[in-house]
Amino acid sequence: MPLSSSPHLHDFNRVLFRKFGVLLLLLGLSACSGTYHDPNKSYDLSASYDQQVASRLFSQGFEHVTEFYIEEIDASRLALAAMDNLATIDPEIEIIDHGDSLTLNYAGEPVSRHGYPSTLSSYAWARLTASVITEARTLSSDFNHASGEQIYQAAFDGIAGELDRFSRYSRPDIARTDRDNRNGFFGLGIRYLKVPKGARVLSVMENTPAESAGLEKEDIITQVNNRDISQLTETVITGLMKGPENSRVGLTVQRNQKNPITLQFEITRKKITVQTVSSSIHDNIVYLHISSFNKYTTSNMRSKVRKAQKELGENLKGYIIDLRDNGGGLLGTAIKTADLFISSGTIITTRGRHPDSQNDSSADSQDIAKGLPIIVLINSNSASSSEILTAGLQDSGRAIVIGSNSFGKGTVQRLKDLPNGAEMRVTWARFHAPSGYAIHKRGIIPDICTTMGNAQTVEDIISLLKSGILPIADDVRSASPALDDEIALDNIKATCPQSNTTSELEKDIAEYLLASPALFDLAKGRTTPTTSQVTN
Template identity: 40%
Template sequence: MMRKSEYALWALLVVAVIAAGTTMVSLARSPSASAANSEIYKQLDLFGEVLERVRADYVEEPKDAKLIESAINGMLTALDPHSAYLNPKHFRDMQVQTRGEFGGLGIEVTMENGVVKVVSPIEDTPAARAGLMSGDLITHLDKEQILGLTLQEAVEKMRGPVNSPIMLTIVREGVEDPFEVKVVRDMIHINPVKYNAEGDDVGYIRITTFNEQTTENLVKAVNDLEKQLGSNLKGYIIDLRNNPGALLDQAISVSDSFLDQGSIVLTRGRNLEETQRSNARKGDITDGQKIVVLINGGSASASEIVAGALQDHKRATVIGTRSFGKGSVQTIIPLGSSGALRLTTARYYTPSGRSIQAKGIDPEILVEEELPEELKKKQDVLGTRGEANLRGHLKNEATEEAEEEKSGSSSYVPEDKEKDTQLNYALDILRGIKSVDDAALKQKAEAAN
């Protein structure tokens, strides 16, 4: 990470080269430049020359702002997959997402074959009230086709001011022709915590993301389930499957909610003085109730901090499959009116000192979901995706050179709870039908064979 003085110099050089390429040359050759920085000045000189050639000779007149933004993005994406430049709009969108409130339709979506696919409409939102269904394909927005847009671009078009309408063209399985649905945008509140009682004795809590409301909603969930189940309560399942993470402070706060003492996470930057340790404060919101944490290949970052902390302190039994393996911390550095820089500034470590980077959290009890045939075929071809599969990922410094990095696993979760093997295994553990020790011994025996 650049010191402030170096960053200011870099910004000055970029501004100078936009105004006049020759200014950059004279700055780069200034006699005040130290020998240690001579190489970086030489490279900036090269950058200035290339920029001026593009501005002067490209077949069409380029936009200076776009050139510089692309150059910055190129520099950051060359570092690792998680560092990036956020232009002012993307920075605002990120801030909106972490607050959990925005003007939109209220649908979780993905991209499939060039069109937007509805994963699920969020309860009591414009999308749900308009009758959108899981599996619907959105092909046009206000009669303009989606084909050619990225998922982010399509999502940006669907968001907008409250009370403003948008026309969606829908293709639905079982309906012969495409049809149009008018949806009026409203304020969408993303609840990161969903919960219910499983039977009359287990509290099930699913944390979908770590935004500014996560800990507050977690406390509410525990209080409500405790009142509902009373003395029958045998424990809680904390489902972190397919939770991609987000805010570090919320991961620390959620972990603290279940711990009375000890460290939660250690973050270590390039310099020793950048090392920070977060510790738990006294107070367990469950009063020591048993906890099972569910993870899979879609559990990343903040999810891994929580799973790792509770696992190391033996506060919870972790069940499922190996997590994604994103063990790095990104710092958002605002750049005034020019957006922000998302920069990887540290690695994080679990309380016992484990680095999860490109490794992931391994559950105490490995339980894999049975994949449908179509997903089995895809997985056979594509394999599973984890941090270790990402091009340019940070290496795990504890990994021996000959040792292969490996992280991630299947992220499939059945919609039907009766077919959810991981969930049902967790229920059996809490109800005493299955034993953690017996499961561990069985897995060791299977590994030996």
């Protein structure tokens, strides 16, 4: 399904597969359609520049930006920015804007003059851009040796430079990775690291063909379909392992490096979804960690909650939802996840220039947690969709929030699939918490702040709570200064300074509060401190 028909995508961090210097590869194909696409054909980053392809590509990119970007911007500005950025490939290329025409200079000398289109049509300006690039290729050796994708990237980087920092172009291979994370893919369900012998399995995902077949962490894959992979790149190895749904792949595996044995596997590729929700139980408290939001997060969350309820029954004390380091994901999924726990009221409001961007999302289901207490953990890396879930639960009175001020990425991006397999995303709306404040630039202020003063232990926080200093006042948490009022925004954020740590302190505080209903109510602002309430 084209993402343009399901536009409410919102993210801060793409789930890239490089972390701490380790390459993580989820093996599979995009599940956006049921057909198999040859990755070497569809995503050939070395293909030559094609003027007709460029015209279509720029036309669709310009049109997407001019129609949906949160601020009005015309195609001429985008085209000139795209052409001006061609200097990143060859600094001798220079575009001189005369107001009604442009001059293409090379090495300081004018080469040609091009009149501007008489219309702001995206197609007309895209044709001009593609034509100028074709001419530049006849002048510049650097351009002549650049691939089509390198040229497209330079042009779109120029376009993105006219927009906000969350609008961007993702080249085809990165776009495919992003689609896999959002939608799932057909594959095996392993993560691996390229090593001299082949591919060392870093982890085997639950409920996947790889797990069913018996692959294990630390196995080294040496052959794929009888082909030695020791000298192949990650891209080629991944290409060998992926394929259409229900197709089979043969793996030769070396297990136990001290006394190695060789094993043969034949595995059927199946639909793989990136697992974003993990759960555990401690002292009758359910701990739910959400790493990001893809199209399966809500259903996974629901199933894990129900499983815990069945296991614990009446002994279940409450829930901790950990959103620390959660950079976001799908906006619609964040709303649906909030709706699992909120019975009524507004979850989030979005406002932008395009009429379709103006939405009020309200809860319309029953609280799956059945009223049991909920605590949300956040830090400065909690952004976008995780902030939507946090704001909805906090403002509805459904949860206490513990941690530090969140990131403050309060914008929504709309995606466009481009003809070369790339994606263009543009900011088209800002979202507001149920109490009305704009999340952008200010973030979510928690009820219980763990970064204020010398509050370094659970005892410190409980002491602040009992003394009435915490929770942070409602009027501070819901303050809504203008986005350009930097002083006011800084003052709000200073009430709970940002921290990117994920220490055990927040979890310990949450467990302490869930074990004490009186202290939980105090932290929620339902009561005022009294002697009887603070001696438990």
